[in-house]
Amino acid sequence: MIVLRVPGALEYRELATRVVTTACKLVRVSDGDKQTALEEEFTHEAVSAVGEAFNNVALHGYEDLPMGDIIFEVTTHEDRLVIDVKDFGHSFHPDDAPEPDLGELPESGMGLFIIRAFVDELTYEPGSPNCLRMVKRFEPRGKGATGSE
Amino acid sequence: MMFSKTVEGDVVRVEIKGQLDSMTAPDLRPSFEALAQERPHKVVLDLSGLRLIDSSGVGAIVSLFKQVRAAGGAFEVVGVQGQPRSIFQVLRLDRVFNIV
Numbered sequence: 479m480i481v482l483r484v485p486g487a488l489e490y491r492e493l494a495t496r497v498v499t500t501a502c503k504l505v506r507v508s509d510g511d512k513q514t515a516l517e518e519e520f521t522h523e524a525v526s527a528v529g530e531a532f533n534n535v536a537l538h539g540y541e542d543l544p545m546g547d548i549i550f551e552v553t554t555h556e557d558r559l560v561i562d563v564k565d566f567g568h569s570f571h572p573d574d575a576p577e578p579d580l581g582e583l584p585e586s587g588m589g590l591f592i593i594r595a596f597v598d599e600l601t602y603e604p605g606s607p608n609c610l611r612m613v614k615r616f617e618p619r620g621k622g623a624t625g626s627e
Numbered sequence: 628m629m630f631s632k633t634v635e636g637d638v639v640r641v642e643i644k645g646q647l648d649s650m651t652a653p654d655l656r657p658s659f660e661a662l663a664q665e666r667p668h669k670v671v672l673d674l675s676g677l678r679l680i681d682s683s684g685v686g687a688i689v690s691l692f693k694q695v696r697a698a699g700g701a702f703e704v705v706g707v708q709g710q711p712r713s714i715f716q717v718l719r720l721d722r723v724f725n726i727v
Contacts, residue, residue: 488649488650489650491648491649491650492646492648492650495679518709519713521710522709522710522712522713523713525679525710526681526710526713526714529648529679529681530681530682533648533649533681533682533683536649537649580718580719583689583692583693583723584686584689585685585686585687585689585690586682586683586686587682588682588685588686588718589681589682591717591718592681592682592714592717592718595717596713596717
């Protein structure tokens with residue numbers, strides 16, 4: 479497991495995304511008889527999801543509260559990447575976030591939509607800490623969630 | 628993040644390099660506002676040097692797009708690749724900006 483604990487300030491966002499990028503580079507997945515690196519698209523999507531998760535905590539989780547930490551726990555399994563994002567700020571429920579109307583070209587409120595689109599499982603447990611768990615499988619999802627054909 | 632603006636006749640070419648995210652997008656918005664006030668005939672946004680974008684960065688670009696179009700200008704995005712391309716696709720902006 480890779481663990482990163484940083485203050486919940488935007489200045490540390492890039493550090494979190496770089497950790498996930500590096501974690502993805504370390505993964506080797508089975509492709510028939512050989513082991514291959516993850517496709518770049520996988521990394522792009524994982525990094526995007528983590529960046530948005532960081533934004534949510536830094537911009538909203540600790541709003542009106544003393545600055546707290548964000549803890550990233552990145553675990554690679556045989557078939558998936560699991561990223562836990564923990565914080566000690568305000569709790570929220572992902573299901574309460576309104577779905578953006580992309581046709582209206584929104585200028586905000588897209589973070590959770592991006593996370594949902596780029597991971598296979600999303601769970602949230604409020605508490606101290608709150609824990610947002612993102613699971614991303616190595617196999618192609620084939621659900622067209624990314625908007626690809 | 629690096630921002631540059633070049634005027635070529637009626638066309639304003641804007642180039643953004645590096646990261647456009649929740650840290651850097653607020654710095655860019657005043658430049659975008661000033662650009663929109665100029666009511667350019669056409670804006671070409673070159674993102675070939677953009678390494679990473681998040682929803683905040685997208686919000687800044689969409690805001691500029693709306694202002695330019697509202698003033699009757701044309702808006703084109705070129706050079707989107709890598710992680711920014713994934714974001715544009717999932718938000719269906721590749722269709723809005725006609726990104727090939």
